[in-house]
Amino acid sequence: MGTVRDTDRLEDEFRAGRLLRPSVDTLNVVDLGNAIASAAGASGRPLTRGAETIAGMIGPDRHLVFVAADGFGAVLLESLAPDSFLRRHAAATLHTVFPSTTASAFASMATGEWPNRHAAVGWYTYVPQIDAVTTIIPFVRSADGSPLADLGLAVDEAFPIPSLLADIDMPSLSLLPAAMEYGTFSAYLSGGTPARGYSSFAEAIEIIATRLRKASQPTFTYLYVPDVDFAGHEWGFSDPRTLAAAAAVEQALESLAAAVAGRARVVMTADHGGLDTVGDRVHLITASDPLVRLLKHEPSGDSRAVYFHVQEGKDAEFQAVFRDRFGDRFLLMTIDEAEEMELFGPGYLTSETRRRLGSLVAVSLGADVFLYGWPTQSTEDEIHVGQHSGLTPAEMLVPMIVI
Numbered sequence: 001m002g003t004v005r006d007t008d009r010l011e012d013e014f015r016a017g018r019l020l021r022p023s024v025d026t027l028n029v030v031d032l033g034n035a036i037a038s039a040a041g042a043s044g045r046p047l048t049r050g051a052e053t054i055a056g057m058i059g060p061d062r063h064l065v066f067v068a069a070d071g072f073g074a075v076l077l078e079s080l081a082p083d084s085f086l087r088r089h090a091a092a093t094l095h096t097v098f099p100s101t102t103a104s105a106f107a108s109m110a111t112g113e114w115p116n117r118h119a120a121v122g123w124y125t126y127v128p129q130i131d132a133v134t135t136i137i138p139f140v141r142s143a144d145g146s147p148l149a150d151l152g153l154a155v156d157e158a159f160p161i162p163s164l165l166a167d168i169d170m171p172s173l174s175l176l177p178a179a180m181e182y183g184t185f186s187a188y189l190s191g192g193t194p195a196r197g198y199s200s201f202a203e204a205i206e207i208i209a210t211r212l213r214k215a216s217q218p219t220f221t222y223l224y225v226p227d228v229d230f231a232g233h234e235w236g237f238s239d240p241r242t243l244a245a246a247a248a249v250e251q252a253l254e255s256l257a258a259a260v261a262g263r264a265r266v267v268m269t270a271d272h273g274g275l276d277t278v279g280d281r282v283h284l285i286t287a288s289d290p291l292v293r294l295l296k297h298e299p300s301g302d303s304r305a306v307y308f309h310v311q312e313g314k315d316a317e318f319q320a321v322f323r324d325r326f327g328d329r330f331l332l333m334t335i336d337e338a339e340e341m342e343l344f345g346p347g348y349l350t351s352e353t354r355r356r357l358g359s360l361v362a363v364s365l366g367a368d369v370f371l372y373g374w375p376t377q378s379t380e381d382e383i384h385v386g387q388h389s390g391l392t393p394a395e396m397l398v399p400m401i402v403i
Contacts, residue, residue, distance in 0.1 A: 006331040007341065010363065018366070019391035020095060022114075024346050027054060028095040032269060032400065033109035033164065036066050039265075040220040041169030045112065057091045057402055063212050063264035064170070065221045065256070068109070069249050070102060071229030071388070073273015074397035076237070076246040085254040086268075091402040096272050098343050099305035099389040100396050102229070103136050103185070105271035110163040110189045114345020118161040119353040121344070122301040122389065124372075126309065128355045129157050133300045139184040142298065145376050149184075159188050160352055166191030170220040173211065175204050177226060190222070201225075201252040209259040221264075225249055229274075232386035237274035237394070242386070257403045268401040274386045275394040277367040282383055283326065286373040291325075294318045301361070303369035304390030306330075309358030322362070329368040333361055364390045 013019040022028070031050035038047060039058050047055065058064075074093050080086060097108045097115050099122050107113075107120035115121050125136040130151050133142045136158065140147055148158065156162070165172055174190040176183075178197030186195060198204040208221050228249060231242040257266055285291060285299075292298065294314045301307040310318045322332055333341075338361050339349050349357070362370060369387050388395045 006333055007337050010331050010333070010341065013365065013391075017393070020393055020396040021391075022095060022098045022343060022345065022396075024048065024050065026050075026095045027092050027400075029097060029105055029269065029271070029398065030108045030112060030114055030345075032094060034112040036064070036109070036267065037112060037164035037168060039064055040172070041218075042164050042167045043169075045164075054092070054400070057400070058265060058267055061265035063215065063219050063221070063260070065208060065223065065260065065264050065266045067223045067225060067253065067256075067266065067268040068106070069225045069228055069268060069270050071226075071232045071237070071272065071274055072246060072249060072270035072398070073237070073394060074399050075273055075394050076228065076243070077399040079243050079246060080250060084250060085257075086250045086399070086401050089401045089403045090399055092400045094269060094398050094400050095396055096270075096398050097345065098391060098396075099302045100272040100391070101302045101305070101389040102271050106185075106189055107159065107161075109271070110165065110191070111161040112164055113161050116339070116342075116344035116347065116349045116353050118159065119350060119356055120159060121353060121356055122305060122307070124298075124300040124302065126297065126300045126307065126356050126358065127153060127158060129153055131297075133298050134158070137183070137185045142374055143376065155184060155188055163189055163191035165189070165193050165222070168220055170218050171215075172220045172222070174222045174224070175207060176224050180224070180226075186224075201248070201255070205252065205256045205259050208256065212260055212263050225252070228270075232274045233384040234386070236276040236385040238276055239385070253401070253403070266401075266403040268399070268403075270398040272388045273395050273397060274388045275367050275390065275392055276385055277369050277387050278385065281329070281368045282371065283329070283368065284371045284373055284383070287375075291318065291321055292372075294321070298374070299370070299372045300356075300358070302389030303371055303387045304364035304395075306362040306370045307356075307358050308360045308362070310360060315359060319360070326362070326370070329366075330362040330364055330370065333363070335359060335361060366390070366392060
């Protein structure tokens, strides 16, 4: 089974609809990020046709509230009753980016760029400036949990494309769960604009309603909601408790719409959906694995989108070993092939993105996940029931709600 055949197999998966190709030709979260920024007053950035379409769906309004419900894929929207509040206000189904994971998707919405440009390519991101795999959202070195700032890594080195929120004209406020208020990634996404923590949906809604009542000029408010993603990881994205978390988000959005009483446009979307995985679909390897011994450092990326920096002269051996063990569950491509297929976005990879991706990328054919056993984490911490980052419709499709 050669590398060319793996690219052909991926094309077959795209044609059959079992996997979804990231594309500028379908409405996507990159378009949404640019449309939101434009609606909030960011100027000087030309909009794609998709972004113009989404901007038309949003329309003009005095105030704009953007709600990001982490993990709330289109499948979860469909789990709600046909006459439910969110389904009545569904404006479109969007494609997220690859990998379909929080760091990549939120960076795309914040910057209006694809992962091939902004270089946030996974939960575990190799950063060449410190020659280490990082856990990019907590902003630590994966091997030992050392803060990246202590290792000399600046935020603009980790995230080389700035957030569009820094350029909007409207007064901006980011509302985050209290535990995330001062996080490095959260601060990056907000573009240095003010942020505030909240302890409950009710508190967040009251903050927004009060802000709008007191405002003397148009405002932009960003509300991040992690509950569905937390539930999906712990119990699975099809579990009743995750469906209940989705229903709670719907109730909160309905309450928010009532609280702003037509004074603001409310737009909701998600960064990704999720797909459950158990049993023999979980492939956990450790530092002593023969595959790891062929690498320059640990695997990076995500559970269904894995990157390998292979030692010089070991590519053929690594590919043979990987395909022998995982070839029926994962497709393995060179970074050049992934670039040619535009998996990470249209056009070329920036030099920074290319250095982060390494030699080879493995893409799951479905629910299978490839996990590395970091010494700082237990097996129980690492293996979640619900996972994401792949190309399946369950992971790639997210709703856009306009209220």
